[in-house]
Amino acid sequence: MTTASVLPPPPPTSDPVAPPTALDAAVRPGVRVAAPGRVAGAVAHLAALGVVGPAVFTALLSLLTSGFGLLAALLIGVVVLVVFVYALFAIAWFERARVDGLYGLGLVSLRPRRSAKPGFVGVLHTVWLQAIDPLQWRAVASFAIATVLGLMTLAALSGVAWGAALAVSPIFGWSNTRLFDLVPLEGAAVPVVGAAAVLVGIAAVIGLAILHGVIVRAIFVPSREAQLVEQARTSDTRRAGAVRAAEVERTRIERDLHDGVQPRLVSIGMTLGLAQTKIDDDPEAAKALVAEAHASTKSAITELRQLARGIHASVLEDRGLDAALSALASRSHIPVTLDVRLPRRCGRAAEEAVYFAIAETLTNAAKHSRAAACRVDVRVREDGSLWARIEDDGLGGARVVPGGGLDGIVNRVTAAGGTARIDSPQGGPTTVEVNVPCAS
Structure with a gap:
């Protein structure tokens, strides 16, 4: 079994459990x-x-x-x-x-x-x-x-x-x-x-x-001094998580551009150049090459749109988390059962952290887990925090690898002041739980 639980620990510490002052801060x-x-x-x-x-x-x-x-x-x-x-x-x-x-x-x-x-x-x-x-x-x-x-x-x-x-x-x-x-x-x-x-x-x-x-x-x-120490430690942890999340996101964008959009744009340029050389001698071949470049351009636009959606989901800001998750589930390669119960909008940072955690989890499930179905539950808890649970019926064995998708989830949620827990025993299922304060 692989279990990762993150409750804002100091950056150099690997203990997944919150320190004594965290609950009483x-x-x-x-x-x-x-x-x-x-x-x-x-x-x-x-x-x-x-x-x-x-x-x-x-x-x-x-x-x-x-x-x-x-x-x-x-x-x-x-x-x-x-x-x-x-x-x-x-x-x-x-x-x-x-x-x-x-x-x-x-x-x-x-x-x-x-x-x-x-x-x-x-x-x-x-x-x-x-x-x-x-x-x-x-x-x-x-x-x-x-x-x-x-x-x-x-x-x-x-x-x-x-x-x-x-x-x-x-x-x-x-x-x-x-x-x-x-x-x-x-x-x-x-x-x-x-x-x-x-x-x-x-x-x-x-x-x-x-x-x-x-x-x-x-x-x-806790004493006032202990509270100030805890606030400083939490602030350092969130800042470190934000920096790490930004690094992971930048690496992902660079990888997607390098492996996807960039080669396609190079191919479009070469195809148009070849069409230009044939436009006088073989107009029909040139038209075919232009049509091919046009189709490749549409595919590149689609990839760029998906990449932009991964950076910023406009529907999340315009219509809220429920609508954004519905759109996300409709695009998923795995059938997703959504159970979202949100009586009100939460803070932007909280909604973004939960949305991207769910999006990355569904992406990982589609790529690696061989899952046939996935379930997503989202609630606002009594303490005012935004909670989400994502579970798939795949093979399990998921591990938090530096720079990987799960690492990005942990760092993004930590940067928002929340907690993340990943449970993925061999044989499945894989469960990801995130909890983010709505006021974050």
Whole structure:
């Protein structure tokens, strides 16, 4: 299997997975964690985690110890450890969703990491990447801290309940009231101590809720410096992708001109020259040569039109991506099933990147895959990005070669600030997925 996944890595790095700050670069740092509604929600979350959290970590510890204990029975132990890794991922995914739902930080949903390496080695590398994923461990740490704070919150709520019971105990005539079962309380001291316990407990609960908000912001929201570093890194990556895409496009144009249009124009010139020499002695032969040159001129114009369309699709700008893809599918040598659902126009850069990615993928499928059919799906996702998936039923085995068509797709999409993933196992099918921000 050949899998290439590109999520704006730094140019010299071959790791296909986004760095830790990439997912959190757009979070909203100005959220008020001490707002009354969020404090009340945090108290409810912490109380629930105080009950559920210990059971979750007990189960995780059991998986970990069982996995290492069963390593002697290699397959069983490895399977248990893999389950442990993805159980951590599930907890991390839940924690990010919980924190984002509570505080509205704008966190992107956590996604499993995948390796670009093929075969069984790729599977092992995928598990390893997931096991060391810093985003995952930060979320698990947040869940662990929230569990500890949840236990403390339950204790504080118990103190509030005890204080309330103590404050009303004189009404019911309770006797032998003691503070912490040590100091006897009599008379007016009983309701006073009870009321004080209620106030201290409530203050502790509110303080723990605010502390939880401060901690999760520190864990999930990058500092201003980190955001600037990430923006600079992303800008460098996009610039490098744009330069590389321009180089690949220039090479393609030069190749198409050199191998196609240029020889045809030379042939037209030679044919017209030969016709000129025969126009007096053999007019009929000269007419035939002129007719041949005329036909070759039409073919050259068609090739130039196709070349220009590859550089800039005017229908894309005039009528949008849906119409441009319909025209593209009608010209394809392979039957194409289109499923385009676009409620609105996206940015020009996003539409161009997706259009040319689809066009290049269909061209590659027609040239190399021996595919009998191809399917193209295009959507606007909830996060506002333009997503496309192209799948053919060909032989597979496609690889990203520097200067090749797939390399051009990756660089063009990266230049637009998007991501590209190419999956092409031997025997097929070949799947290309691209995702580009509409605002790009």
